[in-house]
Amino acid sequence: MNSKQAYASLAAGIFATVTNIAPAYAGGASMSVQGTAEAKLEKDGNGLYLRASRHTFELAQYAHGQQTRTVLVEGEVSHRYLVTDDIGAVDQPNGTVKLTIRPIDLSGHFGSISATREIPGDEIKNESPEGINVIEEGCCAQNSAESMLSFDTLKTLYVRSGGMPLTTYTILGKPALGRLIAIYMSETPLDEEVLGKDFSVVALITVTGEGEVLQRIRVHYNRAEPRGEARDWSYEPGWKTASGKLDNHTVIDPAKPSKPVFEWNLGDGKAIEIPLVNDRLDIAAAKLPANVTLEAIAK
Numbered sequence: 001m002n003s004k005q006a007y008a009s010l011a012a013g014i015f016a017t018v019t020n021i022a023p024a025y026a027g028g029a030s031m032s033v034q035g036t037a038e039a040k041l042e043k044d045g046n047g048l049y050l051r052a053s054r055h056t057f058e059l060a061q062y063a064h065g066q067q068t069r070t071v072l073v074e075g076e077v078s079h080r081y082l083v084t085d086d087i088g089a090v091d092q093p094n095g096t097v098k099l100t101i102r103p104i105d106l107s108g109h110f111g112s113i114s115a116t117r118e119i120p121g122d123e124i125k126n127e128s129p130e131g132i133n134v135i136e137e138g139c140c141a142q143n144s145a146e147s148m149l150s151f152d153t154l155k156t157l158y159v160r161s162g163g164m165p166l167t168t169y170t171i172l173g174k175p176a177l178g179r180l181i182a183i184y185m186s187e188t189p190l191d192e193e194v195l196g197k198d199f200s201v202v203a204l205i206t207v208t209g210e211g212e213v214l215q216r217i218r219v220h221y222n223r224a225e226p227r228g229e230a231r232d233w234s235y236e237p238g239w240k241t242a243s244g245k246l247d248n249h250t251v252i253d254p255a256k257p258s259k260p261v262f263e264w265n266l267g268d269g270k271a272i273e274i275p276l277v278n279d280r281l282d283i284a285a286a287k288l289p290a291n292v293t294l295e296a297i298a299k
Contacts, residue, residue, distance in 0.1 A: 031109055033057070033074060033102070041083070053078035059104075060128035062151040062211070071151060072110065073132060074100040075124040094189055097121035097134050099154055117154040119147065120189065130180075131157055131211075136189050138162070145188035150211050157213060158182035158206035159194050167237050167262065168249045171279060179209040179279070181262060183237055186227040202230035205264075207281060215281055218295040219272070234267035252276075 035055030042049045056075040061068055079095040081087075098118045103111035121134040132149045144162030149155065160166070160182040167181040184194050184204045195201045195218075203219035223229050238246025240261040250260050262281060264272040270289040274281045283294040 033072070033110065035074070035076075042080075046082075048083040050081045050083055051078070052081070056124060058126040060126055060132075060151055062129040062131075064152060064211075069151070070104045070106065071114070072102040072104055073124075073126055073151070074102060075132075077122065077124060079122070091139050094120050094136050094139075095122045097124055099124070099132060099134075099149070101151060101154060115152070115154040117149070121147070135162070138188050141187065143185075143188045145184070145190040145194075147190075148182070148208075152211055157208045157211070159184045159190060159204070160206075161185045161188055161235075164235050165237060165248060167239065169239070169260070169276070170249070170251050172251065172253045172255075177209060177279075179207060179214070181237065181281075182206045182208070183264065185230065185233065185235075187231060191227075200226050202226050203233075205281070213299040214279070216297050216299055217281065217283060218297055220293045220295060222291040222293070232267070234265055236265035236267075238263060238265075240273065 035057060037054045039050065039052040042051055054077055056073075056077075058073045058075075059070065060073050061070050063069075076098040077095055078098075079092070081092050082090055084090055096118060097120070099116065100113055101115040103114055105111055119134060120136050122137045123135040125133040125135065127133050127148070128151070130148065131151055132154070134147045134149060136145045136147070138144045145159055146162060147159045148157045150157055158180070161184050164183050164185065169179045171177040171179070182205075184190075184206070186195060186202055194204055200220045200222060201218050202221045205215075205217040205219065206213065207215040220226075221230050236246060238248050239250040240263040241247055246263060246265065252258060252260065260276045262274045262276060266272065266289065271287075272289070272292065272294075273287040274283060274294075275285050276282070277285070283296055286294055288294065
């Protein structure tokens with residue numbers, strides 16, 4: 001649901017305040033927390049606004065070293081919409097997401113807050129055990145953006161464009177290691193934050209595993225209108241196969257040497273091909289279309 005749809009849904013109802021009452025959170029020994037759902041009208045010098053917010057509470061479990069942690073994910077999503085006589089003609093701003101992580105002691109108490117964060121966003125999805133997915137809706141010609149945050153610290157593991165498939169691989173062993181490759185492409189509300197102000201940067205490839213960022217690779221496109229032209233690239237990443245079909249997952253057995261190649265099919269016979277060597281994408285050995293270059297950046 002985009003911001004205009006959310007506004008229309010709220011505007012059709014009765015403006016009210018609803019509070020879920022529970023004992024206030026008081027520290028490490030608390031057994032309950034409090035949340036609210038609220039919609040109210042506000043006036044200022046620029047006009048009339050609807051301010052709406054809602055709380056969510058969800059359980060999550062994730063691996064922390066050799067242990068499994070259980071936490072409460074407390075989320076709040078809030079929006080401020082301009083009320084006009086033609087709401088469909090107004091580009092409403094994106095919302096704000098506030099997140100709080102509270103460890104749960106299985107003896108029956110909440111532990112002290114372990115992480116908090118506030119970022120732009122319109123929706124929260126708990127994707128336990130991977131992380132918390134914060135979705136920011138695009139406006140007009142923009143795509144949506146999805147930021148995956150760590151349950152442990154709420155730091156960003158990766159950002160991907162809405163609709164861009166994830167590519168994964170598993171390295172066999174004791175324990176086996178899971179990896180994920182995500183791609184972010186312009187144009188979304190997060191372009192400047194993710195890609196920066198260098199408009200030759202049209203995409204970001206991120207490799208993550210076990211709750212950590214392993215690689216971040218900028219994709220540069222040396223054209224007159226790089227981001228505008230790259231908007232036509234296909235959303236087809238995966239592992240290259242002999243048949244030409246791309247697989248979204250592969251398994252690597254260290255006892256059986258192999259040479260997997262990550263491929264991003266851009267369309268029109270163009271593709272970015274990067275071999276995987278020693279659990280890293282080897283950009284020095286990549287095969288690239290004309291005018292495309294890769295740049296490794298700090299994690």
